[in-house]
Amino acid sequence: MATIHDVAKRAGVSVTTVSRVLNNRGYISQKTRQIVYDTMEELNYQPNDLARSLLSKQSNVIGLIIPNVSHPFFAEFAYAVEQYAYEQGCKLLLCNSQLDPVKEREYLKMMKGNQVNGIIMGSHTLDTESYLNLNYPIVTVDRLITGFPYVASDNELGGRLAAELLISKGCRKLVHICGNQSLDMLSNLRTAGFLSAAKKAGIETVILETKMNVFDREEYEYLITTMFADHPDLDGVFATSDIIAGHVISKCRQLGKTVPGQIKIVGYDDISLASWFSPGITTIKQPIEDMGRMAVNLIQQQMSSGPIVHENILPVELIERETT
Structure with missing residues (x-):
């Protein structure tokens, strides 16, 4: 198997020159660059990415830890x-924590061992000290950790827009199904915005929190069944995700309740599935693509020691479909 020294010798250049061509660093004439490329092809040379990362202290790999890759929001964000x-x-090293702190800690160790350029944290099971001791460029998603930049949608505005729409449609008893408020997540601001708008309008509200595992379908089923049993007079639901909103639609069908006739529903995220449901889900659109782009940019800015904006709150948009 050919080595970088074999390429340098055959091409008549130094090992440093071959390395610069591989890493696209420093000035190399186009003629020399082409000679090196042709020689690598001739010798069937395959660069050793691990060795290069150990030498340069960079791997051109970004780590992404998310709680559940099967959840449509995180799937679209990872994409x-x-x-x-x-x-x-850069390449992406995708890790699925499944809200398991042991698993998340193991992934952090693996990323450190592989010299990743930085880590985008979309999970939230470990204490902040676990991140502060990493000494790596880190970006958090929907979570505030002092010292690290974060990316989030305007959660408070999203909650307010959802409540205001339901109220404007004539709803007089609103239920908000949200994540567990004991988790220190910026998404909790959706609840704050929702409650603020409802209180201003004098509308009765009920808050239903999921358990710590916010991606449990059986938990959704139990919570929504209990919701209709305990509050038969509810007429509006704001779900903290489109997936939960979809479960509400399904339960309405089982109970013979019409949507949006008897029950009006607003979700959050605007995942692709939101428009495929029947009826289509009215939702608060998170700019998922822009959030992903910004997270990568923030990693690169930290690597280059450039100026960094720590609070990165992207605008949301109300997308009205058939559930309202």
């Missing part, structure tokens, strides 16, 4: 991160 990272010459 956006990978696509933009690839355009910037």
